[in-house]
Amino acid sequence: MSHIDSRLTTDVDRAVKVLRDGGLVGLPTETVYGLAADARQAGAVARIFACKQRPPDHPLIVHIHRPAQIAQWAREVPAAAWLLAETFWPGPLTLVLPRLPDVPDGVTGGLDTVALRVPAHPLARELLARFGGGLAAPSANRHGRVSPTTAQHVWSELGDAVDLLLDGGPCRVGIESTIVDFADGGIRVLRPGAITADDLQRVTGIVPSTRAGSGVRAPGAMTSHYAPSAKVVLVAAADALAEVATWRERGARAGLLCACRPDGLPTGVPWLSLGVATARQAQQLYARLRQADELGLDILVAVPPTDTGLGVALRDRLLRAAGRGDGRVFVQGTPPPDPQD
Ligand code: TXA
Numbered sequence: 001m002s003h004i005d006s007r008l009t010t011d012v013d014r015a016v017k018v019l020r021d022g023g024l025v026g027l028p029t030e031t032v033y034g035l036a037a038d039a040r041q042a043g044a045v046a047r048i049f050a051c052k053q054r055p056p057d058h059p060l061i062v063h064i065h066r067p068a069q070i071a072q073w074a075r076e077v078p079a080a081a082w083l084l085a086e087t088f089w090p091g092p093l094t095l096v097l098p099r100l101p102d103v104p105d106g107v108t109g110g111l112d113t114v115a116l117r118v119p120a121h122p123l124a125r126e127l128l129a130r131f132g133g134g135l136a137a138p139s140a141n142r143h144g145r146v147s148p149t150t151a152q153h154v155w156s157e158l159g160d161a162v163d164l165l166l167d168g169g170p171c172r173v174g175i176e177s178t179i180v181d182f183a184d185g186g187i188r189v190l191r192p193g194a195i196t197a198d199d200l201q202r203v204t205g206i207v208p209s210t211r212a213g214s215g216v217r218a219p220g221a222m223t224s225h226y227a228p229s230a231k232v233v234l235v236a237a238a239d240a241l242a243e244v245a246t247w248r249e250r251g252a253r254a255g256l257l258c259a260c261r262p263d264g265l266p267t268g269v270p271w272l273s274l275g276v277a278t279a280r281q282a283q284q285l286y287a288r289l290r291q292a293d294e295l296g297l298d299i300l301v302a303v304p305p306t307d308t309g310l311g312v313a314l315r316d317r318l319l320r321a322a323g324r325g326d327g328r329v330f331v332q333g334t335p336p337p338d339p340q341d
């Protein structure tokens with residue numbers, strides 16, 4: 001592997017050239033880092049799938065510079081979608097809309113819809129402005145793994161499979177965008193994020209529904225997502241110490257992920273602080289999941305935040321990290337939602 005310094009840059013013009021030549025660029029956004037390619041070049045888009053080891057029927061988000069560019073990708077834009085675009089773009093919101101026929105199948109996974117987002121990170125904005133077109137960009141992690149929130153994370157996930165890596169510092173939001181679609185005149189949240197259901201309702205006057213197990217939208221049968229190598233076990237705060245003790249008795253190396261260090265946590269059990277404010281928790285979550293692996297934990301006992309506001313998205317990611325199958329243990333709460341990438 002070449003040294004990271006040869007690929008790490010803030011030079012947007014260099015990134016534009018790589019993209020025009022069909023290359024892959026590590027792209028900082030306010031949510032997580034993306035792995036970007038020219039959405040109109042089938043070969044470049046195919047390289048994203050190879051690099052991520054992502055199933056080919058798993059559609060990508062197209063990142064654009066301005067709301068007006070929706071018209072280059074979507075054939076129909078409901079009034080509610082325009083309202084949301086005008087209110088929340090640039091920002092952590094992805095709109096799923098009926099696609100125009102010339103949108104490459106590689107981007108949409110053959111679906112009749114295309115997912116669009118205008119990211120807010122200044123480097124992403126500058127890149128999109130100078131590039132002019134749309135950038136297909138999934139999160140820059142290997143399929144099913146934790147999304148990267150620093151350039152260093154991208155490098156450790158993908159290394160020099162990325163032609164160039166734009167360094168935009170740590171991501172401000174820290175978890176992936178809210179994804180919505182507009183089926184049957186309503187609004188449906190396919191993936192919760194920093195734009196909450198309340199935000200969507202306030203702007204559109206429509207009460208959003210949440211994704212009701214429609215496997216159609218994100219095909220594939222993955223067992224776990226956003227997952228570290230450590231098994232993630234979710235518990236209520238009151239049960240955390242007992243859960244840690246149980247795993248230690250079995251000889252497992254356990255750590256605890258929660259807002260506040262509980263009294264009585266044995267010394268030698270790593271406490272991975274999530275912080276108290278939910279915005280901070282979102283910023284830190286993926287770095288903490290990576291830290292669990294760096295510490296060589298077998299088990300990460302995690303106390304999910306409350307189920308309101310941004311906490312809904314945090315719980316969603318923790319549920320997915322706790323995943324099904326793959327020997328991961330799931331202790332408490334509802335079954336994890338359908339897989340997403
Ligand atoms: O914040 C984000 O959205 C980040 C940054 C890089 O922009 N991107 C991201 O991309 O999270 P990715 O590929 O990891 O997740 C995109 C999700 C996938 O679950 C995919 O199934 C869904 O978007 N998606 C893409 N196109 C879709 C479509 N036409 N209909 C429904 N879901 C779609």
Ligand code: MG
Pocket residue numbers: 138139147341
């Ligand atoms: Mg992803």
